[in-house]
Amino acid sequence: TQLLEQSPQFLSIQEGENLTVYCNSSSVFSSLQWYRQEPGEGPVLLVTVVTGGEVKKLKRLTFQFGDARKDSSLHITAAQPGDTGLYLCAGPQNTGNQFYFGTGTSLTVIP
């Protein structure tokens, strides 16, 4: 059982379309992070959200942390081929010293 479930698992869209990726858990997280990973590389940190209800924008990417700090979403506006990659949410538990990654969403943007 994964602590952080992402949906959808796979997403293939045309350039210019919008999309949303979801990250859900039954557990509370003190913070959540979003990473993007390209083949053969390690994940690259995109953003960290800390406060419940927080919204952060990074150019065409909008990240939201749920009010209860159990879920998060990533919205991409006008997707471009360069957005292609594996998107991962991740975060520490409120208790303990473990850091969990989500199941991942593989995004392909077709030119």
Place this chain on the structure above:
Amino acid sequence: DAGVTQSPTHLIKTRGQHVTLRCSPISGHKSVSWYQQVLGQGPQFIFQYYEKEERGRGNFPDRFSARQFPNYSSELNVNALLLGDSALYLCASSLQKGNYGYTFGSGTRLTVV
């Protein structure tokens, strides 16, 4: 500035053998964590080390062990390799023990045959 460096980049081992993977964190980073990533899945947490002490451990068998050296570099050791240990092993470093964003290396691709 050098990022997180891992060595080797690729490795092929035989079942039952032992392997040592190495990681050098970003200069000034005192926390190093190890992850296993199977193709198509998210990374799974193995260990976190901070100031040379183990601070967290994931759900991995005792065949997996690690240590952190005085210069904050780290080694991940896996004994009695199984086919299922084939994966990308990622190392990440951060400034502090708290998990507020990691910088990852490019990983070591381990294939067990």
